[in-house]
Amino acid sequence: xxxxxxxxxxxxxxxxxxxxxxxxxxxxxxxxxxxxxxxxxxxxxxxxxxxxxxxxxxxxxxxxxxxxxxxxxxxxxxxxxx
Numbered sequence: 001x002x003x004x005x006x007x008x009x010x011x012x013x014x015x016x017x018x019x020x021x022x023x024x025x026x027x028x029x030x031x032x033x034x035x036x037x038x039x040x041x042x043x044x045x046x047x048x049x050x051x052x053x054x055x056x057x058x059x060x061x062x063x064x065x066x067x068x069x070x071x072x073x074x075x076x077x078x079x080x081x082x
Contacts, residue, residue, distance in 0.1 A: 003020075003023055006020070007020045007023070007024065
């Protein structure tokens with residue numbers, strides 16, 4: 001029987017040992033730390049995804065502006081040649 005099952009059985013019998021309470025608190029604290037790490041990783045991941053998306057949008061904007069300027073110069077040179 002694992003520790004949690006033992007504690008549940010003790011609770012049903014109406015008694016709880018100090019060592020069991022200590023184990024529960026320790027386990028709860030470790031689970032909180034694990035949850036905190038998972039949240040930090042997901043926040044970082046979301047931030048990185050947004051940063052990558054923003055970078056891709058900026059690069060697309062630069063290409064679009066470059067194309068616009070290229071065709072604008074071509075149009076102006078054709079207009080000036082007439």
